[in-house]
Amino acid sequence: MHISDGILNAPVLIGGFAGAGVLAVATMRNMDMEEIPKISVITAVFFVASSIKIPLGPTSVHLILNGLAAVVLGWRAFPAITLGLVLQAIILGHGGVTVIGVNALMMGGGGLIAYLVWQQRHRFHFKKKLFVFGALTGAVGVASSGIILALALATAGEAFHAVAEMVLLAHIPIILIEAGVVGACAEFLQKVKPELLAGQQAPRLQTSTDAG
Amino acid sequence: MYVNSFFIRRLFQNDAFHAFTGRLIAVAGLLLLFSSSAYAHKVNMFAFAEGDRIFVEGYFSDGHRAEFSNIGVYDHNNKLLLHGKTDKEGNFAFKIPAQDDLRITLNAGMGHRTEYVISKAELAGLPAAAPVASKDAPADERGQQGTAVIPAATGATVSPVMIRSAVGKAIMPLMRSISELKERSSFSDLIGGIGFIVGILGVFFYVKAKKLMVEGAQNSSNL
Numbered sequence: 001m002h003i004s005d006g007i008l009n010a011p012v013l014i015g016g017f018a019g020a021g022v023l024a025v026a027t028m029r030n031m032d033m034e035e036i037p038k039i040s041v042i043t044a045v046f047f048v049a050s051s052i053k054i055p056l057g058p059t060s061v062h063l064i065l066n067g068l069a070a071v072v073l074g075w076r077a078f079p080a081i082t083l084g085l086v087l088q089a090i091i092l093g094h095g096g097v098t099v100i101g102v103n104a105l106m107m108g109g110g111g112l113i114a115y116l117v118w119q120q121r122h123r124f125h126f127k128k129k130l131f132v133f134g135a136l137t138g139a140v141g142v143a144s145s146g147i148i149l150a151l152a153l154a155t156a157g158e159a160f161h162a163v164a165e166m167v168l169l170a171h172i173p174i175i176l177i178e179a180g181v182v183g184a185c186a187e188f189l190q191k192v193k194p195e196l197l198a199g200q201q202a203p204r205l206q207t208s209t210d211a212g
Numbered sequence: 213m214y215v216n217s218f219f220i221r222r223l224f225q226n227d228a229f230h231a232f233t234g235r236l237i238a239v240a241g242l243l244l245l246f247s248s249s250a251y252a253h254k255v256n257m258f259a260f261a262e263g264d265r266i267f268v269e270g271y272f273s274d275g276h277r278a279e280f281s282n283i284g285v286y287d288h289n290n291k292l293l294l295h296g297k298t299d300k301e302g303n304f305a306f307k308i309p310a311q312d313d314l315r316i317t318l319n320a321g322m323g324h325r326t327e328y329v330i331s332k333a334e335l336a337g338l339p340a341a342a343p344v345a346s347k348d349a350p351a352d353e354r355g356q357q358g359t360a361v362i363p364a365a366t367g368a369t370v371s372p373v374m375i376r377s378a379v380g381k382a383i384m385p386l387m388r389s390i391s392e393l394k395e396r397s398s399f400s401d402l403i404g405g406i407g408f409i410v411g412i413l414g415v416f417f418y419v420k421a422k423k424l425m426v427e428g429a430q431n432s433s434n435l
Contacts, residue, residue: 004324047406149322
């Protein structure tokens, strides 16, 4: 899903860096020291994930895992993914260097949208809640990144609907795999170490009845 | 005062956290070992000149061809000389439009794009077609060999053009391999990237820990 150099025009690229910069600063505020090992592991997983090809019939896919970042890191998923993208572009040549800002908005932004979905789990109480919401988060992460990709390509003159349709169709296997992976991870972490999951306290608007 | 250092020590002694991290790293490592080569998923291309034509091959790093992708050929002034589309094998061929540094672009859609430059030197000695009046070059069949124009009258003499053609054909698999090798990302690249991540975040960690220690010292001196 990484966009290469030479496709988008300069205003979009500059806007991408500006937007990504603002979001990165906003999501890094008041970072706790204990979050840093988590961020480090997730960034490494994200970085490596794009190099692992999972064979699927005649072709192969690689995972994006911004949903996993959302589930474990919450808002910090954005700087983690941005750092991963910078290193992927520079070291692996995966995705253009000028497009890092736009790619960050795409995959990091998708991760933030996925986090909003993840936080909705506080409204519900049923047995497999963590798996279901983890799966939804994983799927929404990939899907919203796909839509932002189509938006970015639309600025370069491609038809938004056609590209969005093509991207989402092409990524259906990834959406399904990531839903499974993130759902399983979320469930596992809740059992083993719930503190590792992000947003364990419901957003303030919903804790009207809680003491916290 | 001691609460902070206790907390820091506890962070590193927590078994479940270590188990999680260990498992994550183990899985990632195993996946890396089992994938025979860690390719980045992007589009690449290889182009070579033969006879009076240039052949372009587009492919993704995992092997499948870049079918129906847009091709553009530009001269050194960035003027578009011709454009076309690869066939379903990811191949495209066109007559050499000019004796110039040719920049060939391939756009496979969904944000995948790559470029390849054929230098003027590679084209030296090969017959160039007259500038094409219409901008559309037909996609030639891959099987058609571009034959160099060799006057029959030369008989037994070996012309430079024949030598170029023969050598070009012989080193073509080599050039293709080199092109693929250049695009491949190695295991050491991945380790290097992880090292960067640990290092950068380690600096963050150190800065925060220092701040915490300074605050702790200040608090104890204020007591």
